[in-house]
Amino acid sequence: MKVINLTRQEITLVIIFIFSIVFLAFMTVVGAEKQGLAEPIEVVVKEGDTIWGFATNYDHPFSVDEFIQWVIQANEMEESNLIAGQTLIIPVEKSSR
Numbered sequence: 415m416k417v418i419n420l421t422r423q424e425i426t427l428v429i430i431f432i433f434s435i436v437f438l439a440f441m442t443v444v445g446a447e448k449q450g451l452a453e454p455i456e457v458v459v460k461e462g463d464t465i466w467g468f469a470t471n472y473d474h475p476f477s478v479d480e481f482i483q484w485v486i487q488a489n490e491m492e493e494s495n496l497i498a499g500q501t502l503i504i505p506v507e508k509s510s511r
Contacts, residue, residue, distance in 0.1 A: 452476070452505035454488065459500040473507040481505065 420428070452475055457468065469481040476484060481504075486494060488503045496502070 453508050454503045455506050457502050457504055459496045459498055459502060461498045463496055463498075465494050465496065465502075468502070468504050472504060474505050475507060476505065 465482045465485050466478065468485070469476075469478045474481055482494060485491070485502060485504055488505075
């Protein structure tokens with residue numbers, strides 16, 4: 415059996431790598447659980463509406479920042495500016511409908 419000799423620096427890098435993998439796996443599970451707790455609904459944007467406003471006025475399992483990113487991605491937006499009359503898909507708690 416061959417013994418592998420690692421320097422302290424290499425051991426540190428291996429430990430950081432392992433913790434990174436565990437952290438990413440944990441975040442993936444948490445994100446999947448949040449997705450399972452939310453369902454998308456359509457809302458029509460009114461004058462003065464903001465994604466931040468939707469994030470604070472609807473029940474959802476996300477932080478405000480996560481909500482905003484979810485809405486931008488789900489609606490294939492390049493930025494968070496809204497136009498009155500625009501239809502948006504937003505996530506809400508399944509129990510809040």
